[in-house]
Amino acid sequence: MTANPTSPLNYDVPGPRTMPLVGRTLNVIQFAKDPIAYTRPLFAEYGNLVSLVEGGGTRLYSSRPTCPGTVFACGPELTRQVTTQQDVYHKSPLSGPLYRFRNESERTKPLKHFLVGLFGDNEDRHLQQRKLMMPAFHRQRLQTYIQDMVSITEDELNQLPVGQVQDISATTRLVTLRIATRSLFGEDIGTKGSSTGEIIQEAIRLQVSLSMKLLRFDLPGLAWHRYLNLAAQYEQGMRALIAAKKQRGGDEPDVLSMLMQVQDEETQTGLSEDELLGHVGVIFVAGHETSANALTWTLFLLSQHPQIAADVLDELEAVLQGEAPTLEKLQQLPLLERVIKESMRVLSPVPWNGRVTAKPTELGDYHLPEGTEVFVGITQTHHMSELYPDPESFDPSRWETISPTAYEYNPFSAGPRICIGAGFAMMEIKIVLAMLLQRYRLEFVPETPIDRAGFFVMRPKHGMAMKVHQQDRKFQAGVGSVQGNIRELVHLPA
Ligand code: HEM
Numbered sequence: 001m002t003a004n005p006t007s008p009l010n011y012d013v014p015g016p017r018t019m020p021l022v023g024r025t026l027n028v029i030q031f032a033k034d035p036i037a038y039t040r041p042l043f044a045e046y047g048n049l050v051s052l053v054e055g056g057g058t059r060l061y062s063s064r065p066t067c068p069g070t071v072f073a074c075g076p077e078l079t080r081q082v083t084t085q086q087d088v089y090h091k092s093p094l095s096g097p098l099y100r101f102r103n104e105s106e107r108t109k110p111l112k113h114f115l116v117g118l119f120g121d122n123e124d125r126h127l128q129q130r131k132l133m134m135p136a137f138h139r140q141r142l143q144t145y146i147q148d149m150v151s152i153t154e155d156e157l158n159q160l161p162v163g164q165v166q167d168i169s170a171t172t173r174l175v176t177l178r179i180a181t182r183s184l185f186g187e188d189i190g191t192k193g194s195s196t197g198e199i200i201q202e203a204i205r206l207q208v209s210l211s212m213k214l215l216r217f218d219l220p221g222l223a224w225h226r227y228l229n230l231a232a233q234y235e236q237g238m239r240a241l242i243a244a245k246k247q248r249g250g251d252e253p254d255v256l257s258m259l260m261q262v263q264d265e266e267t268q269t270g271l272s273e274d275e276l277l278g279h280v281g282v283i284f285v286a287g288h289e290t291s292a293n294a295l296t297w298t299l300f301l302l303s304q305h306p307q308i309a310a311d312v313l314d315e316l317e318a319v320l321q322g323e324a325p326t327l328e329k330l331q332q333l334p335l336l337e338r339v340i341k342e343s344m345r346v347l348s349p350v351p352w353n354g355r356v357t358a359k360p361t362e363l364g365d366y367h368l369p370e371g372t373e374v375f376v377g378i379t380q381t382h383h384m385s386e387l388y389p390d391p392e393s394f395d396p397s398r399w400e401t402i403s404p405t406a407y408e409y410n411p412f413s414a415g416p417r418i419c420i421g422a423g424f425a426m427m428e429i430k431i432v433l434a435m436l437l438q439r440y441r442l443e444f445v446p447e448t449p450i451d452r453a454g455f456f457v458m459r460p461k462h463g464m465a466m467k468v469h470q471q472d473r474k475f476q477a478g479v480g481s482v483q484g485n486i487r488e489l490v491h492l493p494a
Pocket residue numbers: 083091118119130282283284286287288290291294349350352353354411412413414416417418419420421422424425
């Protein structure tokens with residue numbers, strides 16, 4: 001079915017009907033509860049482009065003043081169209097609809113930069129800003145972060161309680177949080193209380209809270225008040241950090257120091273302080289929970305696939321012989337690489353990739369009005385049986401024979417906005433896994449069901465309880481008896 005493209009408000013992407021009286025609220029609630037469960041049957045019923053509700057009228061993420069509705073797309077062709085047409089599909093700041101309030105008052109002013117960064121830039125400006133930032137993520141530069149990654153991992157591994165049950169998702173979160181703050185700001189929060197990282201984390205948590213939506217008043221005790229305090233605190237802290245770095249000469253080996261020095265070849269100008277505030281916050285958010293969940297899901301999958309766990313350990317011991325990996329040794333671990341790739345295919349840490357249409361456009365067979373929110377389903381594409389036979393099987397060996405295109409396999413997205421930190425993330429994930437698996441065996445403990453949660457990042461809702469053992473190769477222990485809706489995405493032993 002093709003709609004009339006001449007009507008700017010025409011919104012005819014098919015989707016489920018709304019319920020009488022409650023309208024689209026119930027659909028949005030159901031969607032928010034479990035976006036994957038909500039959209040999977042819709043893709044099966046309507047095809048590769050579906051609306052959250054018939055007729056639109058929803059808004060999840062757009063910072064534009066109007067939003068005709070929310071659609072979900074999957075499959076290589078629609079992924080290609082959305083991720084490569086920069087002039088049509090824009091990104092929104094990570095503060096989402098709250099960004100609109102940036103000019104409201106002095107108190108909301110910090111929202112101009114808070115969680116904006118690369119996600120708030122589009123088209124030429126995005127390309128220009130991204131080009132300036134690229135050197136911080138070049139291969140040679142990655143080498144300078146490796147020592148911190150190793151020492152922080154070592155420190156966290158020393159604290160794992162052998163013989164006891166540990167929430168491994170908390171461990172991976174702390175490791176990646178410490179690595180992110182160390183490599184970004186040059187500060188390790190391991191020993192400190194409050195930090196820039198924690199401020200951003202709390203803000204993100206508040207952003208999705210219900211009270212933020214219902215009670216947006218700047219009054220003590222309310223979420224909006226706290227959020228604005230955090231944004232101001234972030235701004236103050238970052239400006240002080242930048243000033244201190246400037247005083248020290250600014251050539252420290254962290255991302256912020258590097259970004260403070262970059263210069264556009266053409267204009268001979270660098271990044272302004274406001275731009276730095278935006279970029280660093282976004283890099284922090286984009287790079288921390290994502291890597292943590294990639295690690296958690298991989299450890300979970302290995303705990304349920306004993307033969308693969310044994311083979312990975314064989315490879316690690318043969319190449320590293322108990323030592324921490326160097327950049328060179330990381331290249332000599334092909335099975336570890338396949339395990340991570342397959343883990344991010346089956347349980348993609350970032351299930352969706354969001355955009356907002358900057359002008360009316362055609363996608364698939366449908367017309368999308370300007371301002372439509374479009375979410376590309378990374379997980380959904382990774383589970384297409386025509387691309388990946390038996391898609392719910394965790395089978396790293398499939399990577400010996402397949403070589404999917406960037407639109408068929410895209411845990412880091414694709415096109416000009418592909419994750420700038422993909423190399424950083426792969427290095428970090430490999431280092432943590434290599435060090436952890438040589439030292440410990442993690443036995444899955446079925447304390448709580450493994451249910452997925454989260455929209456921008458998929459995490460285990462109730463954490464990931466695992467018993468910590470010194471590595472003893474008893475990989476069969478703890479296999480099976482996993483409860484929860486994770487089984488819809490991956491086949492696991494009974
Ligand atoms: C397993 C870990 C990670 C995954 C799965 C992941 C995934 C993604 C995805 C799907 C995007 C969206 C791209 C788009 O809009 O098309 C993205 C963007 C981005 N990521 Fe990552 N990411 C990871 C780790 C990191 C790390 C470690 C960093 C930084 C240290 C980082 C920094 C960024 C930035 C700055 C962007 C915005 C790029 C742009 O708009 O040009 N990510 N990432």
